[in-house]
Amino acid sequence: MNRNKLSKWFDSSFYIIGFASTLIGLAILAVLIIDILIDGAGRLGWQFFTSYPSRKPEAAGILSAWIGTVWIMVLTALLAVPLGIMAAIQLEEYSKKSWLTNLIEINIANLAGVPSIIYGLLGLGLFVRVMSLERSVISGAATLAILVLPIVILSTREAIRAIPFSIREASYALGATKWQTIRHQVLPAALPGIMTGIILAMSRAVGETAPLITIGALTYVAFLPASPITYEFPFISFQGLFDPFTVLPIQIFNWVSRPQKGFFADAAAGIIVLLIITFLMNAIAVWIRHKHSKKIRW
Amino acid sequence: MKRIFLCVVLALVSVSITSNAYPAVTVKVDGSSTVYPITEAVAEEFQGAEKGKTRVTVGISGTGGGFKKLCNGESDIADASRPIKPSEVELCKKKGIEYIELPVAYDGLAIMVNPKNNWVDHITVKELKKLWEPAAQGKIKKWNQIRPNWPNKEIHLFGAGVDSGTYDYFTEAIVGTEHASRGDYTSSEDDNVLVQGIATDVLALGFTGVAYYEHNKESLKLVPVDDGNVSNGRGPVLPTYENVTKSLYQPLSRPLFIYVNKKSSERPEVMRFVEFYLKNAAELTREVGYISLPDRAYDLALKRFADRRTGSIFGGHGSQVGVKIEELLQKK
Amino acid sequence: MSKQIRRLKERLIEGALLLSALFSIFITAGIIAVLFFETFEFFKEVSIIEFLTDTQWTPLFAEKHFGILPLFAGTLLTTLIAVIVAIPIGLTSAIYLSEYASDRVRTAVKPALEILAAIPTVVYGYFALLLVTPALQMIFPDLSGFNALSPGIVMGIMIIPIISSLSEDAMHAVPMGLREGAYALGSTRLQVATRVVVPAAFSGIAASFILGISRAVGETMIVAIAAGQQPRLTMNPFVPVETVTAYIVQVSLGDTPTGTIEYRTIFAVGISLFVVTFGLNMISYWLRKRFREEY
Numbered sequence: 064m065n066r067n068k069l070s071k072w073f074d075s076s077f078y079i080i081g082f083a084s085t086l087i088g089l090a091i092l093a094v095l096i097i098d099i100l101i102d103g104a105g106r107l108g109w110q111f112f113t114s115y116p117s118r119k120p121e122a123a124g125i126l127s128a129w130i131g132t133v134w135i136m137v138l139t140a141l142l143a144v145p146l147g148i149m150a151a152i153q154l155e156e157y158s159k160k161s162w163l164t165n166l167i168e169i170n171i172a173n174l175a176g177v178p179s180i181i182y183g184l185l186g187l188g189l190f191v192r193v194m195s196l197e198r199s200v201i202s203g204a205a206t207l208a209i210l211v212l213p214i215v216i217l218s219t220r221e222a223i224r225a226i227p228f229s230i231r232e233a234s235y236a237l238g239a240t241k242w243q244t245i246r247h248q249v250l251p252a253a254l255p256g257i258m259t260g261i262i263l264a265m266s267r268a269v270g271e272t273a274p275l276i277t278i279g280a281l282t283y284v285a286f287l288p289a290s291p292i293t294y295e296f297p298f299i300s301f302q303g304l305f306d307p308f309t310v311l312p313i314q315i316f317n318w319v320s321r322p323q324k325g326f327f328a329d330a331a332a333g334i335i336v337l338l339i340i341t342f343l344m345n346a347i348a349v350w351i352r353h354k355h356s357k358k359i360r361w
Numbered sequence: 362m363k364r365i366f367l368c369v370v371l372a373l374v375s376v377s378i379t380s381n382a383y384p385a386v387t388v389k390v391d392g393s394s395t396v397y398p399i400t401e402a403v404a405e406e407f408q409g410a411e412k413g414k415t416r417v418t419v420g421i422s423g424t425g426g427g428f429k430k431l432c433n434g435e436s437d438i439a440d441a442s443r444p445i446k447p448s449e450v451e452l453c454k455k456k457g458i459e460y461i462e463l464p465v466a467y468d469g470l471a472i473m474v475n476p477k478n479n480w481v482d483h484i485t486v487k488e489l490k491k492l493w494e495p496a497a498q499g500k501i502k503k504w505n506q507i508r509p510n511w512p513n514k515e516i517h518l519f520g521a522g523v524d525s526g527t528y529d530y531f532t533e534a535i536v537g538t539e540h541a542s543r544g545d546y547t548s549s550e551d552d553n554v555l556v557q558g559i560a561t562d563v564l565a566l567g568f569t570g571v572a573y574y575e576h577n578k579e580s581l582k583l584v585p586v587d588d589g590n591v592s593n594g595r596g597p598v599l600p601t602y603e604n605v606t607k608s609l610y611q612p613l614s615r616p617l618f619i620y621v622n623k624k625s626s627e628r629p630e631v632m633r634f635v636e637f638y639l640k641n642a643a644e645l646t647r648e649v650g651y652i653s654l655p656d657r658a659y660d661l662a663l664k665r666f667a668d669r670r671t672g673s674i675f676g677g678h679g680s681q682v683g684v685k686i687e688e689l690l691q692k693k
Numbered sequence: 694m695s696k697q698i699r700r701l702k703e704r705l706i707e708g709a710l711l712l713s714a715l716f717s718i719f720i721t722a723g724i725i726a727v728l729f730f731e732t733f734e735f736f737k738e739v740s741i742i743e744f745l746t747d748t749q750w751t752p753l754f755a756e757k758h759f760g761i762l763p764l765f766a767g768t769l770l771t772t773l774i775a776v777i778v779a780i781p782i783g784l785t786s787a788i789y790l791s792e793y794a795s796d797r798v799r800t801a802v803k804p805a806l807e808i809l810a811a812i813p814t815v816v817y818g819y820f821a822l823l824l825v826t827p828a829l830q831m832i833f834p835d836l837s838g839f840n841a842l843s844p845g846i847v848m849g850i851m852i853i854p855i856i857s858s859l860s861e862d863a864m865h866a867v868p869m870g871l872r873e874g875a876y877a878l879g880s881t882r883l884q885v886a887t888r889v890v891v892p893a894a895f896s897g898i899a900a901s902f903i904l905g906i907s908r909a910v911g912e913t914m915i916v917a918i919a920a921g922q923q924p925r926l927t928m929n930p931f932v933p934v935e936t937v938t939a940y941i942v943q944v945s946l947g948d949t950p951t952g953t954i955e956y957r958t959i960f961a962v963g964i965s966l967f968v969v970t971f972g973l974n975m976i977s978y979w980l981r982k983r984f985r986e987e988y
Contacts, residue, residue, distance in 0.1 A: 074882050080785060084789065085802055087853075098824055099819075115408075118401050149714075150717060158714065167718060176904070176977075177911070177971070178911025181724060181728075240703055269813070270816075286416035315816075327823060338816065345808075515932075547933050558933065561838020
């Protein structure tokens with residue numbers, strides 16, 4: 064009888080314990096965000112967004128950092144998205160079950176779990192040294208592209224897999240080739256899922272610090288990479304790709320490492336910007352997924 | 362699809378508008394993290410004055426790392442907290458790089474503890490040696506092993522990393538042999554890490570350039586050093602402006618340098634940068650917390666640069682202890 | 694367009710697609726090649742026995758020691774603390790979500806937990822150094838500013854979603870029939886959860902633990918910011934230590950020239966890290982596959 068009562072007591076108290084442990088993480092997250100807002104909100108403003116980093120905490124800003132982030136994100140996407148989508152199409156539509164396909168799949172699953180700093184070492188050894196691209200925007204983008212590639216591939220595969228086979232059959236029945244079917248039927252239908260995957264991959268890339276530090280993104284950068292559009296002939300320049308750069312998370316890291324209290328406020332403000340970007344991207348991805356999952360009626 | 366394409370184009374255009382549209386030139390500086398605050402201040406003022414026409418990148422690989430870069434032709438200027446040493450002279454010679462040595466400031470290497478540390482009121486050079494020499498590794502772990510009336514608690518050491526000129530100078534001045542020290546301490550070429558460590562650890566002791574103390578006074582406690590030599594100040598001495606200028610803070614007073622690649626100095630932007638540096642060093646050096654050289658010294662340095670006189674007045678032997686400012690002037 | 698040209702175009706496209714898929718193998722091959730090459734050069738100068746057994750890591754000092762044990766100790770200590778925090782909370786949370794919570798609660802809470810995983814690690818580093826460490830110092834006044842406890846706890850919070858989410862998926866997949874049988878025999882909900890569902894979902898749950906461990910082992914920024922830079926062979930969480938990942942960052946910030954022994958050390962420790970996380974990931978993958986097969 065006693066044991067029964069005890070187990071009943073455990074059982075009902077578990078509702079509370081379980082609920083509490085589920086919320087602990089979120090509660091701590093709330094504390095973190097509130098603290099950061101208190102520390103950093105005061106620094107946000109036009110000056111913060113348009114100033115370069117400075118030795119004086121009050122004068123410092125994230126101009127080079129957020130422009131660098133934009134450069135890196137655009138380039139990473141340009142490199143990773145076509146490659147990832149093509150790989151996913153190959154694996155979903157074309158590959159037959161073989162040892163090679165298995166190897167590729169295990170490989171991709173494994174790459175998704177490799178610590179990001181290892182990608183940094185790869186980038187350092189390959190892009191910076193062997194290919195002599197130096198610590199430039201293109202090295203950083205290439206390194207991050209490789210890092211997010213598994214995410215793009217996995218989510219594209221899922222999106223393609225969700226398209227019912229009947230769509231393809233109908234297309235074949237009308238005389239289309241395999242590629243035509245993919246290009247005109249499957250891909251457009253899978254687009255929302257693919258977009259979600261790309262945005263999630265990019266939101267991961269925007270917060271990556273370790274690989275970019277390893278390839279040598281500088282922490283003190285008070286200038287911007289050269290613009291791709293110039294005032295002189297031939298009006299297009301790729302110089303900017305090979306320039307040194309910094310990104311938002313690295314700038315935050317630099318400020319956190321400085322002992323003067325003033326820089327903590329700068330770091331917190333930078334974090335607010337970074338979190339807003341990250342949350343916004345995740346929210347857009349979820350919204351796209353939600354909106355289109357409702358529309359589709361197979 | 363079209364909407365996505367438009368978004369991407371919009372992003373690229375906005376990036377382009379905000380980026381520089383004129384190809385800019387770059388001055389690459391790398392080296393000592395001790396000298397870094399000065400160079401950073403100069404770079405910031407300089408880039409502002411040049412309105413974006415010139416870029417300056419400043420790295421903190423340490424004095425050793427900075428020289429490696431300079432002698433490999435990978436940078437234009439090396440920040441150095443000690444003179445160039447034989448192996449680096451060799452390397453530069455091998456790669457055909459000539460350098461112009463320019464002193465820019467004076468530093469009193471600061472020994473610091475945590476503000477809550479209430480048992481250290483001064484420290485002697487002998488005690489420092491006992492604490493940092495190679496034989497101390499793994500053995501000297503507690504405060505009371507240095508001085509019996511200090512607490513029986515662990516001592517946490519923070520100091521410059523091996524690529525740092527501060528490390529070279531400190532080992533030369535305190536241990537007696539350059540590059541000889543224990544290895545079991547928190548070492549970093551980034552003095553900010555050391556300051557953070559000392560400021561948050563009651564049991565900490567460490568050394569950095571004095572500018573890092575000046576900028577973090579509320580979080581650190583400065584320890585006066587007694588070198589046992591009566592001729593330059595009786596008893597323990599603090600690295601204040603007067604003490605260093607009067608050569609009383611020994612053996613931890615030392616000059617700070619920049620070394621300019623002679624070929625780079627022929628580029629107009631490098632020339633402008635170095636001239637700006639020397640012309641503004643007196644003010645900016647004091648602003649960041651170091652000890653500026655006399656104005657005469659800066660004028661002589663400017664002349665040295667204008668003449669493009671290469672080589673080191675220290676004979677390329679690395680750190681030299683006890684170099685007084687007057688000596689520096691006379692050697693010119 | 695004539696049939697031949699169209700077919701040729703299709704072939705070309707198919708070739709491009711295949712290459713893209715193979716690219717992922719090139720990546721892994723590239724990682725292994727780069728790591729291996731530099732490590733090979735490293736081991737020409739340092740014996741592998743010394744690397745694995747020496748208890749001091751002072752590769753850059755006059756008296757050189759190349760024992761990786763202190764770095765691994767730092768990684769192990771922080772990972773251990775992270776796991777002690779994450780597993781109880783994550784598992785309890787998973788049990789609650791899977792067996793107790795209503796569907797509405799679950800759909801509301803799960804994405805919220807994912808937010809924890811999406812936060813950039815540099816933010817967690819800030820949190821550890823500037824919030825958690827001072828808070829802990831109020832409880833333990835002797836705590837050093839750089840220590841293993843603070844980043845360990847914060848890493849634990851970061852990996853809670855991994856453990857909670859994957860364990861919950863594993864438990865959710867356990868057939869209702871098993872639970873119903875236990876209920877029929879008079880068990881309470883908690884007893885069903887702990888004595889029937891968890892053991893049944895064990896391989897999936899274990900896989901989530903191992904994945905969490907792997908994530909903690911590979912984490913860089915939190916420990917680089919808050920754990921310190923002193924390689925030390927210790928299990929004391931109150932003093933500065935240095936992890937494998939933080940060491941790589943420390944050296945990279947100084948941008949070492951190619952070909953030096955210093956440069957090579959980051960690849961030697963990098964390959965050790967890769968081997969460990971690869972091993973853990975493989976075990977986790979195998980466990981999940983095995984679990985999937987049982988149903």
